Structures are given as structure tokens and as C-alpha cells.
Amino acid sequence: MKSSSKAASSATEMPVATAPRKALTLPPKPAPAVTAPIIHAPTVVPATPAATTTKPVSSPAPRADVPPASGFTLLVDGHFKNQFETLAQAKQAATELKSRFPILRIAVYDAANKERLPV
Known part of the structure; x- marks a missing residue:
């Protein structure tokens, strides 16, 4: 029965009233220092012809995974790169590139015969 008397006495206790607290606020920001604005002399840039003319719309760049229709193309590690008019x-x-980077796999693709020529 002791436990029931403790429960009854705790239920009858009233919460202690406290004085209301002040709201928490941040300290005021200091006023910003006022400085004179820096005024630069205006510079006039003459309009260039390239800026005023529009460029014609060109065809999209050739894709590296589609073989070209004509000419000779460098194959570097299986990807089509530069295109040339003659085999020479x-x-x-190809030989210049191979001398600079000997580890690359370089070949020349002949579009007319659709074959790869090793270098």
C-alpha cells in the first residue's frame, strides 16, 4: 500500500510556478562602416567585326565512332581522328604521332577501300 500512497501524493503535488523568462535575442549588429565608393574611369572598347557579325551555322562535328566516307583518317586507339586528302x-x-607516343595504337583508315593500314 505504500506504493499507492506515494502515487497519490505525487499526483496531488502542484508544479512550482516560476517567473516568465526573457526571450532570447541576438546581440545587435554593429553599423557597417561607410566608405566612399571607388569610381573607375569608363573604358570604351571598340566593337570588333567578329562580335558584330553572326557566324554561319555549320554541320555538326563528325562523330569519332562513324567511319568517314572519303579520304584517309588516323585511327588512334580505335577512334577516328584527323582526316587527310592523301595517303602520304x-x-x-601517323609516323610523327607514333614517334612522339610509341605506346599508342595508330593506323590509317582508307575510306575508299574501307581498310585499315598499319603504321
Whole structure:
């Protein structure tokens, strides 16, 4: 029965009334320092012809995974890169690139015969 008397006495206790607290606020910000604005002399840039003319819309860039229809193209690690008109130009570019980067797999693609020529 002791436990019931404790429960009854705690239920009858009234909460202690406290004085209302002041609301919490942030301290006021200091006033910003006023400085004179820096005024730069205006600079006039003459209009260039390239800025005033519009460029014609060109066809999109050729895709690297689609073989070209004509000419000779460098194949670098299986990707089509630069395109050349003659086989001599393509081979010269391929040998120069191979001498600079010997680890690359470089070939010349002949679009007319649809074959790859090793370098």
C-alpha cells in the first residue's frame, strides 16, 4: 500500500510556478562602416567585326565512332581522328604521332577501300 500512497501524493503535488523568462535575442549588429565608393574611369572598347557579325551555322562535328566516307583518317586507339586528302599526308602524321607516343595504337583508315593500314 505504500506504493499507492506515494502515487497519490505525487499526483496531488502542484508544479512550482516560476517567473516568465526573457526571450532570447541576438546581440545587435554593429553599423557597417561607410566608405566612399571607388569610381573607375569608363573604358570604351571598340566593337570588333567578329562580335558584330553572326557566324554561319555549320554541320555538326563528325562523330569519332562513324567511319568517314572519303579520304584517309588516323585511327588512334580505335577512334577516328584527323582526316587527310592523301595517303602520304596521313602516313606522315601517323609516323610523327607514333614517334612522339610509341605506346599508342595508330593506323590509317582508307575510306575508299574501307581498310585499315598499319603504321
